[in-house]
Amino acid sequence: MTPVTAxxxxxxxxxxxxxxxxxxxxxxxxxxxAASSVSNFVxxxxxxxxxxxxxxxxxxxxxxxxxxxxxxxxxxxxxPLVVRFSGVPxxxxxxxxxxSAGTALGIGTAIGALCLVAGLALxxxxxPAFACLGxxxxxxxxxxxxxFSFFAAGIGRKAFLNDVVWGVxxxxxxxxxxxxxxxxxxxxxxxASATVAAGYGYLQSGILPRPERARAWLRxxxxxxxxxxxxxxxLSGASQxxxxxxxxxxxxxxxxxxxxxxxxxxPFLAVLMGLSLVTVPEAARVLRQAPxxxxxxxxxxxxxxxxxxxxxxxxxxxMPDRFGAFVLGDVWHSxxxxxxxxxxxxxxxxxxxxxxxxxxxLGAARHSLRSQLFASACYVGGGLGGAAVAGTVGSAWGVAxxxxxxxxxxxxxxxxxxxxxxxxxxPEVRTT
Numbered sequence: 001m002t003p004v005t006a007x008x009x010x011x012x013x014x015x016x017x018x019x020x021x022x023x024x025x026x027x028x029x030x031x032x033x034a035a036s037s038v039s040n041f042v043x044x045x046x047x048x049x050x051x052x053x054x055x056x057x058x059x060x061x062x063x064x065x066x067x068x069x070x071x072x073x074x075x076x077x078x079x080p081l082v083v084r085f086s087g088v089p090x091x092x093x094x095x096x097x098x099x100s101a102g103t104a105l106g107i108g109t110a111i112g113a114l115c116l117v118a119g120l121a122l123x124x125x126x127x128p129a130f131a132c133l134g135x136x137x138x139x140x141x142x143x144x145x146x147x148f149s150f151f152a153a154g155i156g157r158k159a160f161l162n163d164v165v166w167g168v169x170x171x172x173x174x175x176x177x178x179x180x181x182x183x184x185x186x187x188x189x190x191x192a193s194a195t196v197a198a199g200y201g202y203l204q205s206g207i208l209p210r211p212e213r214a215r216a217w218l219r220x221x222x223x224x225x226x227x228x229x230x231x232x233x234x235l236s237g238a239s240q241x242x243x244x245x246x247x248x249x250x251x252x253x254x255x256x257x258x259x260x261x262x263x264x265x266x267p268f269l270a271v272l273m274g275l276s277l278v279t280v281p282e283a284a285r286v287l288r289q290a291p292x293x294x295x296x297x298x299x300x301x302x303x304x305x306x307x308x309x310x311x312x313x314x315x316x317x318x319m320p321d322r323f324g325a326f327v328l329g330d331v332w333h334s335x336x337x338x339x340x341x342x343x344x345x346x347x348x349x350x351x352x353x354x355x356x357x358x359x360x361x362l363g364a365a366r367h368s369l370r371s372q373l374f375a376s377a378c379y380v381g382g383g384l385g386g387a388a389v390a391g392t393v394g395s396a397w398g399v400a401x402x403x404x405x406x407x408x409x410x411x412x413x414x415x416x417x418x419x420x421x422x423x424x425x426x427p428e429v430r431t432t
Contacts, residue, residue, distance in 0.1 A: 027156075028156025028157050028159065028160055028278075031156075031160045032147065032156060032159045032160040032163055035160060035163040035164055035167060036163050038167070039163070039166060039167040039170060042170075043170065043174070043190060046174055046178075047059050047186050050177075050178050050181070050186070051181075051183065051186070055125065055182075055183050058125050058126055058129050058183045059129065059183050059186055059187065061126065061129070061130075062129045062130060062132075062133045062183075062187050064240075065115070065130070065133065066133065066137070066140060067236060068233070068236060069107070069108075069111050069137060069141070070140075070141065070144060071229075071232035071233055071235070071236050072107060072111070072229060072232070072233065073103075073104045073107045073108065073141045073144065073145070074144070074148070074228075074232055075225060075226075075228035075229030075230075075231065075232040075233070076103060076107065076218060076221075076225045076226070076228070076229050077100045077101070077103040077104040077107065077141075077145055077217070077225075078100055078104065078144070078145050078148035078149070079148075079224070079225070079228040079232075079280075079360070080100070080221035080224040080225050080228065081096055081097065081100040081148060081149065081152055082148055082151065082152045082280045082281050082284065082360075083224060083280060083284060083360050083361065083363055084096070084221070084224075084284075084363070085097075085152055086151075086152045086153075086154075086280070086281035086282075086284035086285060087154065087281070087284060087285040087288055087289075090153075093149075093152065093153055094205075094207055097149045097152075097205065097207050098207050098208060098209060098210045098213065099210055099213040099214070099216065099217040099220075100145060100149065100217060101142060101145045101146065101149065101207065101209035101210075102209040102210035102211040102212070102213050102214050102217070103211070103213075103214040103217045103218065104141045104142055104144070104145035104209075105138050105141065105142050105145075105209050105211050105214075106211040106214040107141060107214075108137040108138035108139070108140065108141035108142065109137075109138050109211070111134075111137060112133075112134040112135065112136070112137035112138055113134060114134070115130050115131070115133050115134030115137065116130075116131050116134030116135060117134075118130055118131075118134075119131030119132070119133070119134060125183060128182070128183070128184035129183045129184050129187050131184070132184045132187040132188045132191070133187050133191065135188075135191070136187065136188065136190070136191020136192065136194070136195065137191070138195075139191055139192070139194050139195025139198045140191055140194045140195075140198075142195075142198040142201070142209065143162065143166065143194045143195070143197045143198040143201060145201075145209075146158075146159070146162055146197075146198065146201030146204070146205065147159040147162060147163070149201075149205065149207075150162070150204075150205075151278050151281050152281050154281065154285075156278060158204050158205075161200075161204070162197050162200060162201050162204065163197070165196065165197045165200045166193055166194055166196070166197035169192075169193035169196040169197065170189070170190070170193040173189035173190070173192055173193045174186070174189050174190075176189060177189035223363075223365060224363060224365045227365035227366065227368070227369040228365065228368075228369075230369060230372075230373075231368060231369055231372040231373075234372050234373055234376040235372060235376060237376070238375075238376035238377075238379045238380050239379075241380050241384075242379060242380055242383035242384065242395075242399070243255050243258075245380070245383070245384040245387065246258065246383065246384070246387050246392070246395055249384065249387045249388055250387050250391050250392055250395070253334070254334075254387070254391065254392040254395070257331060257334035257335050257337075257338060257392050258335075258338060258342070258392065258395070258396065260331040260332070260334065260335030260338075261335040261336075261338040261339055261342040261396070262342060264316050264324075264335065264339065265309075265312065265313070265316070265342060265343065265346055279301060279353065279354075279357040280357050280360045280361060282297075282357075283297060283298065283301075283357040283358055283360065283361035284360075284361040286361070287361045287362065291421070294358055294361065294362075294418070295358070295414070295418060297358075298354040298355055298357055298358040298414065299354060300354075301353070301354040301357060302350060302351040302352065302353055302354020302355060302407075303351065303354065305347075305350030305351065305353060305354070306347040306348070306350040306351040307347075308350070309343060309346045309347040309350050310343065310344075310347050312343070313339060313340065313342075313343025313344075313346070313347070314343075316339050316343070317339055317340065317343075321336070324336055334392065337392075337393055338392065338393065338396045341393070341396035341397045341399070341400040342396055342399075342400070344400040344403075344404065345396070345399050345400040345403040345404075346403075348400065348403035348404035348406070348407045349403050349407070351404075351407045351411075352375070352403070352406060352407035352410040352411070355371075355407070355410035355411045355413070355414040356368060356371070356410055358414045358417070358418075359371070359410070359413060359414055359417055362417050362418075362421065364413075364417035364420075367413040367414070367416060367417045368413070370409075370413060371406070371409050371410045371413045374406060374409050375402075375403070375406030375407075375409060375410070378402035378403075378405055378406050379399060379402050379403065379406065381398075381402065382395075382398035382399050382400075382401055382402030382403075383395045383398050383399045383402070384398075385398055386398025386399070
């Protein structure tokens with residue numbers, strides 16, 4: 001029988017409310033990633049159609065560079081934040097966000113200055129693009145820091161609104177950039193709209209970033225931050241090495257075929273990325289509220305993502321050739337042969353993310369770093385070894401095998417970390 005309050009209103013079981021709250025937070029993560037993915041896709045298509053192949057390549061170089069810097073910022077600034085300050089009292093969260101966001105802003109300023117100097121020295125078409133990227137990096141990184149800060153507090157709707165503001169600001173900015181017709185103008189438009197969203201993040205949170213506390217933040221989080229930095233760079237670096245190596249061994253057409261297969265999995269990958277925004281904060285909440293349920297939470301999380309990837313891939317395998325050709329054009333013939341191994345690779349990655357979330361929540365940076373380095377080495381070795389033996393298809397199967405093997409290592413390290421857990425305390429919350 002449902003309990004009733006003194007006023008006669010029915011109350012709901014605490015477990016049911018907790019589940020609804022969890023579903024709500026996951027939903028906001030998906031919505032936020034959808035907004036981010038759509039805006040990124042639209043920007044890429046608009047810039048490509050406006051500039052042509054050569055100039056779009058220059059813009060892509062700036063975009064890839066931003067991705068590397070973003071991984072640096074997340075490893076040092078926001079990854080430790082979501083591990084140690086998810087589900088904590090508001091006062092602790094606000095103090096940590098001020099230092100974390102200030103660190104992201106400081107990283108953007110420091111690396112931005114280097115990009116500015118490099119761009120001015122390079123000249124040509126590439127130079128102005130990198131100089132403009134350098135000017136815009138502080139706003140770009142601060143906007144990303146607000147997203148993770150809101151998810152750490154369990155208020156993903158604010159992260160979603162922030163990305164919507166960025167998307168809305170992009171529209172007039174891109175129109176103005178198109179009139180200028182230069183790569184530099186598009187980089188400025190992209191970064192300026194992100195800076196607008198970064199300013200809105202300050203209004204949403206009421207927290208002033210404190211770059212002067214960046215050194216203190218790095219010192220406080222050094223046991224996590226520097227290891228997460230290496231993890232993040234290893235992850236993005238492995239993907240780049242595999243792409244460059246595949247192009248050198250087989251040819252650039254092979255890179256396009258792999259990219260085409262990955263595009264078919266794009267909607268699911270967007271879901272995977274959206275969940276990744278909230279899995280670590282949610283795992284940290286489980287650890288603080290019911291530590292004995294962490295392993296089950298991670299297993300359900302990873303198993304659910306792996307199952308969803310297999311279902312999506314199965315649907316792609318049943319897709320008529322004419323539809324695939326309509327989506328990918330001439331690339332479909334080459335990409336269609338890779339759907340099965342790419343699907344298995346994504347399923348393996350999804351399974352591993354469950355264990356990765358658990359290790360992050362435990363603050364077991366040593367175990368997670370070991371897992372990521374092993375997984376990255378396997379990814380590069382499998383992808384390039386497979387390419388040398390059997391071309392593009394061999395590379396895809398090599399990556400699939402490496403990803404499944406890497407997932408097993410993530411889970412072995414999670415088991416080891418959980419065994420060590422009775423002798424450890426919760427990841428420490430530092431309020432100074």
